[in-house]
Amino acid sequence: MSQSLLLQNVTVVNPDAVFVSDVLIQNGRVSAIGNGLTGDIVVNGSGLYASSGFVDLHTHLREPGKEEAETIESGSRAAALGGYTAVVAMPNTDPAQDNVATVAFVREQGIKAGLCEVLPSGCITVGRLGESLAPFDQLAKVGVTLCTDDGNGVQSESLMQQALVAAKKLNITMAQHCEVSEMTIGAAMHDGECCSHLGVPGWPAEAEVQMVLRDIELVRRTGGRLHLLHLSTAESVALVRDAKKEGLPITAEVTPHHLSLQDTLLKSFNPIFKVNPPLRTPRDIEALKEGLADGTIDAVATDHAPHAGHTKEQPLDVAPPGMLGLETALAVVNTAVTLDVQKLAALMSWNPARIARLESHQGRPLAVGEPANIAVWDTTSVWTVQKDALASKSKNTPYHGMAVRGRVHHTIFNGELVVHEGKALK
Ligand SMILES: [Zn+2]
The missing domain is CATH 2.30.40.10 (Urease, subunit C, domain 1)
Known part of the structure; x- marks a missing residue:
């Protein structure tokens, strides 16, 4: 004993x-x-x-490939400090998590660190290049429950449709980074009043909304399960609300930063506030909060995106998007939104556990056994x-x-x- x-x-x-x-x-x-x-x-x-441990559906651990920014061990420690007992590791590593060996490596490193469960996601397309589908059957066999090309949206409608057909067959979830890439070339912040004032190339809300719209239609056609990553616009929330009313198998997440920070922070030209999708307007923030309150949005997910100092501290147009999230998530959400503790636990733990189908976290209560x-x-x-x-x-x-x-x-x-x-x- x-x-x-x-x-x-x-x-x-x-x-x-x-x-x-x-x-x-x-x-x-x-x-x-x-x-x-x-x-x-x-x-x-x-x-x-005391609640079930938090579960993050959206963590960039950077290993393999960018160990100078984060390792599975350092990221697991950040997760544990944030109350997380499980994180879904995003697949934009190098090599990408589009194969059994890389997935196994990520899982093993997580076990070695021993600070939280690290559940590797798989890619939707090989190398996240958007050209051919990843081997979902092999990935599902080694325990992958969620596939995504996060960082990129899957641009091809036919590939996304086939992915959702496979999702249904294999009982996995496709998670989409909703961004029509031809609409966001060179973008550094939300395309709105503040952005035109500063003369910075903008990221239109439409780039997200159009892909949300397209993918809802693909779910309607295929019945495959879809999770929408980091929703950031009021229109996306409205679309997902209607899709859920229709009974489509769609879930959605929001990040702490999209609930708490707005686009005008970029007036400082400080790349710390550059993120993909970008910080939006107070109107969007209000809609995201309403989406949390009425259950349109299922989960808070961090999109924890570490970048080493020398890469992030560059001019706004060249600095990579992304910000840390794991160690501040509970506090930032709790500061930005008034939620009762059960709702908070549902958003941080029970719902994301269910979406990722994490067996030891399944959104269960604290109970004997x-x-x-x-x-x-x-x-x-x-x-x-x-x-x-x-x-x-x-x-x-x-x-x-x-x-x-x-x-x-x-x-x-x-x-x-x-x-x-x-x-x-x-
Ligand atoms: Zn993303």
């Missing part, structure tokens, strides 16, 4: 109830829930919430983000120096305390 771990006097957040209790963990599972329990290692949970993947957090602590205090190898956070509310205190992965009082234990 391994040593037991006791979360004492914690407020359990489950889909059906919120209640104060002790939670005992042993041999990787929840072994008892009740009052007056004892354990070998005791963690004080007074005033804190369940795998002990747990985040312990609050919604009231105010703290200031300091980029140098982050565990990520890169420092490109747009929140440096900003005060945020809500904090992750402890993270338990596979029954093991991997983050204690905001510090990673390995």
Whole structure:
């Protein structure tokens, strides 16, 4: 028997109830829930919430290929500090995750780091080049549940249609980065009033909306399951709302930054605020929040995109898009939007776990016998983000120096305390 771990006097957040209790963990599972329990290692949970661990559908871990920006180990540590017990690793690595060997490598490195589950996604097209389909059957056999060319949208309608047919047959999900690429050449920020004022090439909302529209039609035709990555425009939210009413198998995510930051920040010409899709307008932000509230948007996903200093700190037009997200996600969302704790847990944990079909995270409640993947957090602590205090190898956070509310205190992965009082234990 391994040593037991006791979360004492914690407020359990489950889909059906919120209640104060002790939670005992042993041999990787929840072994008892009740009052007056004892354990070998005791963690004080007074005033804190405990829910299923957070699940990120959208993490760029950069390994293999760009280990100077992040490794699977450093990214896993950032994830654990953010309360995540599972992340879906995006496939725009080098080599890309379009083959069994690379997928196996990513999974193995995740196991070696031992800080959270790393679920590799697969590509939709070979090399993410948009020319021929990835071998979905082989990828599905090694446990891939979600395929995406993230970073690129799949431009070819016929390839996307075939991918969705395969998705249905293999019970996997195709995740689309919605961007019609010919409309965004050279773009550096949202195409709107602010952008024309600055004379910077703009990223029109239409580039996203047109692909959302096209893919909804493809789902209607094929019945294949589609997940829409990082929605950023009011029109996309409206389209997804209608598609869901129609009963189509479509899910959607939003990032913390699209809920909290707006396009006018680019007046500074600071590339820290350059991201794909770009920061949009207050009207879009309002629509995204409404989408969260009414269930049109299923999940918060970070799009954690580390970039090494020398690549990100370049003029706005050449700097790569992307910002860090894992360690600040809960706080940024909780600061930007008022949500009750069950809704917050649904968006951060239960729904994304279901979308990724993560077996040990399936959106389950904390209950006896369940795998002990747990985040312990609050919604009231105010703290200031300091980029140098982050565990990520890169420092490109747009929140440096900003005060945020809500904090992750402890993270338990596979029954093991991997983050204690905001510090990673390995
Ligand atoms: Zn993307």
